[in-house]
Amino acid sequence: MSQESSSYQKLHKPSSSFESRDDYLNHELQIISPKRWRLNLPGKDYRVEWEDFIPGMAATIGKIVMVAAVVGAFAAPLGLSPEFVIENVRFELLIAAVLFVVLISGFLNPSANLAGTHGPLLPLVPLMVASGGHPMALGLLIGLFGFILGITKGGSILAKLTSNGVCGGLLLYLGFIGITGQVKKLFAWAESFDMAYLAFVVIIATILMYAWLEHIQKRWLAIPLGAVMAAVIALAFGAPFEFTTSPGMPNLNPAYWWGEDTGWQLGLPDWSHFIAVMPFAVLAVAMWSPDFLGHQVFQKLSYPKKSERAHMNIDDTMIAASSRQAVGSLLGGGNISSSWGTYIIPASIARRPIPGGALVTGLLCVIAAIWGYPMDLAIWPPVLCVALVVGVFLPLMEAGMQMTREGKTTQSAALVVISSVVVNPVFGWSLTMLLDNIGLVGCKDRAIELGKAGRWLIPGVTFIVLCTVMALIGMFPGVPALMETFRL
Incomplete structure (x- = not known):
């Protein structure tokens, strides 16, 4: 019986039958x-290993931090209190954890990465x-x-049209910007108490x-x-910390x-709210493709050969993230939902498939939400900054470097970086x-093989639509927002 037609249970072997733990983990992926x-089901279709706690811990820390940042960004201009932010994050x-991480990625579709934060x-x-937007x-x-986009397979199409040079440059930019941002935050925190x-x-x-x-x-x-080390060093030097x-x-x-008077204190949205947020919603979904592609590529670089079935499916991940977004908002x-980077990148490094760590992540998120105290430790700057640097941004830079080592990929990578610096990663x-794709930079042979739709039609339409949206909301440096100019 071929491997493809055999069940996971029949192909599974205990770790003791392998020469090393790495060989066992590679076999599980294959x-x-x-x-x-x-x-x-766990035990029948996959197993939960102790390595799954690595991405589970990283994902929980990242989730607390990122959701707090997004909810806080909504709450501040609305005049809502920090207590509201903590309550909404929990x-x-x-x-x-309950509705999507465990249900979808753990049980219904382990090909879909966990739905995280944008x-x-x-x-x-x-x-x-x-602009008069409403969170719902x-x-x-x-x-x-x-x-x-997910059910029409638009995400995977855009991913296939993105060359190694373009993707590698994007990863390099995101990794570098992420590292510099966390280093600045860490210094700002230490300077706040003169240390x-x-x-x-x-x-x-x-x-x-x-x-x-x-x-x-x-x-x-x-x-x-890294998180434990940073916490121990900070406490040893007398850095302020308390559980609240x-x-x-x-x-x-x-x-x-x-x-009207509770929670967000906004009531239900009307049509004007939907019109106000439409450009932002288009841009948010457009930003998914390069983000999801980077996560999938990181799996491909980290996993062994013949483990394609363990890779995340971009379109399924879009469907899962969309469902999670709509239900969560209701x-x-x-x-604001997206592919869960602080989960999938550590999971790739630990060489673990999606479902086992999804169950661990769901459990840790429930514990953190109910217990409360872990949330204080997760968002403490030394723990947070170090965890994000070593778990997300450094690996992103390494993956970008790997993808730009051969051929003419460096030309495309350089253009992605400079155009991202000028405007943003979506524009780049x-x-x-x-x-x-039209062959001005990068590999000319690849451009010829794409056909008319892949060479200029789909990339051209994508670029025009995104530039229109960014112009509407004022994302081009020095150019006023068209929404304000025409009072849309």
Whole structure:
């Protein structure tokens, strides 16, 4: 019986039958065959291993931080309190864990990556609120547009049209910008209590730790070891820290969150709210393709050969993220959904498929939401910054470097980086994809093989639509927003 037609149970072997743990983990990736939108069960279709706690911990830390950032960005211009932000974050953790992380990625479709938070859209949240946007209206439109893109396989089409040079340049840019941002936050935190040298000590210790883990080929330990190391160093130097979030359950009533005088204090959205957030919703979904592609590519670079069935399906991930967005917004959450990068990147490094870690992530999110205290530790700057640097941004840079080592990929990569610096990653990705596919840069032979639709039609339409949306909301430097100019 061929491997393709055999069940996971028949192909599974105990770890003791392999020469090394790495061989066992590679074998698990090669034999898993997740069923799409059908029931998958632990023990029968996959296993939960202790390595799954690595991405589970990273994902939980990242989730608390990112949702707090998004909800806080909505809450600040609306005049809502920090207590509201904490309450909504705890509610979002339960929504993500119970309804989607465990249900979809753990049981119904392990080919779909966990639905996380859309970090790149964070800077635009205050502009949405100022434009008359409503969190529920934004969430429902993102859910609708993302679902349409997913079921039409538009996400995977755009991913296939993105060359290694374009994708590698995007990963390099995102990795570098992420690292510099976290380093600045760490220094700002240390300077706030006149101990700037503490940030320097933590960063140097992190570099040495990461180099040592790379040397012994245990890089997947970087997140838990780095977080513990940063916390111990900071406490040893006398950095201020205290637990403030007590155990409890958030309000689970949607009517409370969307009341006129409770929760968001906005009531239900009307048509004007949907019109105000439409450009932002289009841009949010357009940003999914390069984001999802980067996550899938990282799996391809980290997993062994013949493990294609363990890779995330871009279109299924879009459907899962869209569903999570729409349901979460209806219930009262303020999260903006995307592929869960702080999960899939550590999972790839640890060489684990999606479903086992999904169950662990769901459990840890529920514990954090109800217990409360872990939320304080997860968002403490030394723990947060080090975890994101070693678990997400450094690996992104490494993957980008790997993808730009051969051929003429460096031309496209350089253009992605410079155009992303000038405007943003969405502009850099869409412009360079168009230039690369029509053959102006990169590999000319690849451009010839794409056909008319792949060479200029799809990339051209994508670039024009995205530029129109960005012009409407004022994302081009020095150019006023067309929405304000024409009072749309």
